[in-house]
Amino acid sequence: MIDNLAELAIFDKVASAGSLTGAANELGLSLAVVSKRLATLEARMGVRLLNRTTRRQSMTQEGERFHLHCVRILAEVQQAEAVMQHSRTDITGQLRVTAPRMLGTRYLAALAVQFQTMHPALRIELVLSDDVVDLVEQGVDLALRFGVLDDSTMTARRIADSELILCAAPDYLRRFGAPDTPGALAGHNCILYGTRSARHWLFQHEGRPVSAEVNATFLCNDGNAAKALALAGGGILLKSVWDVGAELSDGTLVRVLERYSMPSAPLHVVYPHALHLAPRVRRFADYALDSLRREWERLTPRPVAWDRRAD
Structure with a gap:
């Protein structure tokens, strides 16, 4: 079983460069390392991939067939890495957010529309429930949650008190x-x-x-x-x-x-540990935090109590 992509990459470079020496120069490796890696690959495959002499080299029939697969595999690996790099910076994919029903209806729905408008490649699913939703078990990315938080594995950022x-x-x-x-x-x-x-x-x-x-x-x-x-x-x-x-x-x-x-029951934005957090989760958490803090300031100061003299 081939479990070392470096060997495939070396074989591909030897095939395209036309010689072990040329491949070594392009890869920045010694000729001995390239030769050893190629020998290891041939031993694992159980066939000769290259015919080599002191003056020239050529691929065997098995080598030519194997090289076609190597090119495809290495291209797919590069594409996968590019997708991951892309996802580290772009706000895409699906974001699942939970909140109590009234908070979700009054505030979260508008936030979701505003955020998705700024990031049109994003899909947002709202999970509104007055019960405490288990984020991991139910595959939810982020929660708006009132009260004291017990789960220490989560990141909780305080938005404001909730009098x-x-x-x-x-x-x-x-x-x-x-x-x-x-x-x-x-x-x-x-x-x-x-x-x-x-x-x-x-x-x-x-x-x-x-x-x-x-x-x-x-x-x-x-x-x-x-x-x-x-x-x-x-x-x-x-x-x-x-x-x-x-x-x-x-x-x-x-x-x-x-x-x-x-x-008071403080309002928090809650999400799994911040390590390797998807950009869509982090950016929405920041957006919700800032927006709801501004909303809280708008709600204060609040009206005075009932005055019987008004009657």
């Missing part, structure tokens, strides 16, 4: 008023969804933790549906600013209990 806030529609607050303290939430309609289905919400106030019981009037398994319930006046919703920033800005949702903070 959790309480908000409600103005119509709800006109009908029921706004809670003054977390304890008042037990007397309000609250909307729970997904992993936020705990019946107690934890706050921080003046450096002390405050736990509040929640009256779960509505429960659902989807963040978009939960926000729709809040916009329809269904009750008070606990949500990331990333998810409700636009509604806070246009006044369709209003922040409540602003003096009480809640634990």
Whole structure:
């Protein structure tokens, strides 16, 4: 079995140069090295490839047939190397990105279109799920992910904090008023969804933790549906600013209990270890990081809490 491309390259050069000496000069090798490599190749093949005398050389019939294969093999190797060199610098191929559904709908979709427009040879697949997607198992290149990250084999770059806030529609607050303290939430309609289905919400106030019981009037398994319930006046919703920033800005949702903070869940861009990372992954990670940080700055400062005097 031939397992040394150098021997094929030497044989090809001997054939094209017309002599071992000419091949040695072109390859920058000694005549002894070229002669030894050629002898090793002939011994492995079990046939003579060249007829050699002190004055001239010529290929045997077996050598001519073998040389045709060598030319094809070496050309394919060169082409493969060129493709790999090309892929190290060009943004091509398929990029699979995952994110929570609402973040993906509101931000990632637009980012994907903008990035693909700049790199038209790229195909982008969005995998939107509120579950934590295993990047390796599901063949995903990159994730936008909230919260603390446990997998130390991944590279995680912090985009910004993701403050959790309480908000409600103005119509709800006109009908029921706004809670003054977390304890008042037990007397309000609250909307729970997904992993936020705990019946107690934890706050921080003046450096002390405050736990509040929640009256779960509505429960659902989807963040978009939960926000729709809040916009329809269904009750008070606990949500990331990333998810409700636009509604806070246009006044369709209003922040409540602003003096009480809640634990933040920072947003990261996550991808496998950076060693030998494909350019499409690295460049998209950089693009998403910069774009989402600018978006975060746009979301702050945010509107003030509900003011009863507005009525």
